[in-house]
Amino acid sequence: MSAIQERLQTARAWWAGLAPRERTMFAAMVAVVGIAALWSLADWSIAERKRLAKALPIAQARLAAMRDDAAEVQRLQRQQARPAETAAGLAEPMQASARGRGLTMDVRVDGGGLHATGSGSFDVLIDWLAEAQRDHGFRATRLSATRGPSGVAFEADLTPPGAQ
Numbered sequence: 369m370s371a372i373q374e375r376l377q378t379a380r381a382w383w384a385g386l387a388p389r390e391r392t393m394f395a396a397m398v399a400v401v402g403i404a405a406l407w408s409l410a411d412w413s414i415a416e417r418k419r420l421a422k423a424l425p426i427a428q429a430r431l432a433a434m435r436d437d438a439a440e441v442q443r444l445q446r447q448q449a450r451p452a453e454t455a456a457g458l459a460e461p462m463q464a465s466a467r468g469r470g471l472t473m474d475v476r477v478d479g480g481g482l483h484a485t486g487s488g489s490f491d492v493l494i495d496w497l498a499e500a501q502r503d504h505g506f507r508a509t510r511l512s513a514t515r516g517p518s519g520v521a522f523e524a525d526l527t528p529p530g531a532q
Contacts, residue, residue: 454528456477458482458504458506459475459476459477459482460475462475462482462484462500462504462506463475463484465496465499466484466486466488466496469488469492469495469496470488470489470492471486471487471488471489471492471493471496472486472487472488473485473486473488474486478525480527480528481506481509481525481526481527481528482506482525482526483523483524483525483526484522484523484524484525484526485522485523485524486521486522487516487518487519487520487521487522488518488519488520489519489520490513490519490520493513493520493522497511497524497526500526504528504529505528505529506526506527506528506529507526507527507529508524508525508526508527509525509526509527510523510524510525511523511524511525512524
């Protein structure tokens with residue numbers, strides 16, 4: 369005999385040895401435990417469906433954003449690298465840009481970077497510095513600003529991309 373058949377015979381003998389009242393109680397207990405297990409499984413399944421229904425749109429939005437980012441990366445990789453601009457070639461255009469924004473400014477080449485002095489609105493100055501970094505890669509390594517009657521008087525050193 370196999371082990372399974374032996375266990376079945378043992379279980380049948382045990383069942384036969386129970387009194388009718390014990391059999392009824394045991395069957396009722398098995399039914400209650402079974403119903404509770406099914407109920408718990410159904411409740412968990414419903415909760416998971418609700419959680420996944422909320423999570424799916426978020427995951428889809430993230431996927432769409434990642435696809436957009438991947439397309440942008442591919443576009444940027446295909447794009448030609450723009451030639452490095454020199455400080456000497458940018459001094460005049462950056463000075464004109466500052467004057468166009470209403471800043472009184474003198475921009476001159478200083479070593480490998482630019483040195484700017486002038487006056488005007490602090491907010492406009494910050495916008496101009498941000499544009500210099502965004503469009504040309506020049507970043508402010510030193511900025512000194514003093515409040516005056518017509519805005520701020522400032523001095524700034526701008527370093528080209530790749531310089532320390």
